[in-house]
Amino acid sequence: MSSAGVTSRRNADQLIASGSVTVNGKLVKEFGTAATWGVDDIRVDGQQIPSPSERLYLILNKPFGYICSLRDPQGRPLITDLLKNLGRRVYPVGRLDFDTMGLLLLTNDGEWAHRLTHPRYQVPRTYKVTVAGRITDPAIADLRKGVLLSDGPSGPAKTALVARNENKSIIRITITQGRSRQVRRMIEAAGFRAVHLIRIAFGNIELGKLKVGAYRHLDTEEVISTKKLVGMI
Numbered sequence: 001m002s003s004a005g006v007t008s009r010r011n012a013d014q015l016i017a018s019g020s021v022t023v024n025g026k027l028v029k030e031f032g033t034a035a036t037w038g039v040d041d042i043r044v045d046g047q048q049i050p051s052p053s054e055r056l057y058l059i060l061n062k063p064f065g066y067i068c069s070l071r072d073p074q075g076r077p078l079i080t081d082l083l084k085n086l087g088r089r090v091y092p093v094g095r096l097d098f099d100t101m102g103l104l105l106l107t108n109d110g111e112w113a114h115r116l117t118h119p120r121y122q123v124p125r126t127y128k129v130t131v132a133g134r135i136t137d138p139a140i141a142d143l144r145k146g147v148l149l150s151d152g153p154s155g156p157a158k159t160a161l162v163a164r165n166e167n168k169s170i171i172r173i174t175i176t177q178g179r180s181r182q183v184r185r186m187i188e189a190a191g192f193r194a195v196h197l198i199r200i201a202f203g204n205i206e207l208g209k210l211k212v213g214a215y216r217h218l219d220t221e222e223v224i225s226t227k228k229l230v231g232m233i
């Protein structure tokens with residue numbers, strides 16, 4: 001069910017426990033009951049789960065001020081507001097902060113999303129960061145070595161200086177985890193402040209020239225290369 005993007009692995013057990021799942025018309029009572037996706041008729045609350053050929057893989061250029069959740073109690077704009085006529089629900093692969101822009105993957109393939117975001121797979125994410133003031137060489141060296149954050153060491157980050165003057169600096173930084181506000185906190189730990197953050201790459205997918213607020217389907221090569229990266233094929 002998580003591969004089909006119906007729910008997370010954890011919630012799949014809850015759906016089974018609550019009697020929502022049937023396979024070929026029979027109520028599933030045991031966890032781990034064998035069923036073949038695309039062959040057996042698997043239903044959640046009577047709804048057939050999407051077949052493998054209905055899996056969607058999208059890349060969106062997230063604008064500033066949009067929320068990555070599927071709803072927001074404060075009524076702020078949601079990234080799903082930007083998706084038109086998909087006919088199926090998709091979920092963001094990890095999150096970008098409200099004030100971060102750039103590359104966001106969306107899918108209904110739960111296994112793909114799980115692997116791309118799980119720390120075990122160390123999938124690199126690259127950000128272009130505008131930093132207030134002139135970033136120093138020692139601060140860049142600290143980012144490269146890794147800094148200490150409140151939830152543990154950040155680990156080393158590939159960091160390149162793109163430009164700097166007295167008012168602002170631009171760096172490119174690659175991390176392999178997606179902890180909450182990680183890049184902003186790393187820059188703060190190095191003694192500076194990030195004022196603008198754009199994710200420009202995730203694994204081997206690049207944002208390229210996709211317009212802010214626009215999305216496209218990943219092409220087959222891109223889907224295959226990400227699946228290879230996380231050992232799915």
Ligand code: URA
Pocket residue numbers: 095096097098100180181182183184185197
């Ligand atoms: N790091 C951050 O600080 N924010 C993001 O949105 C992503 C990575």
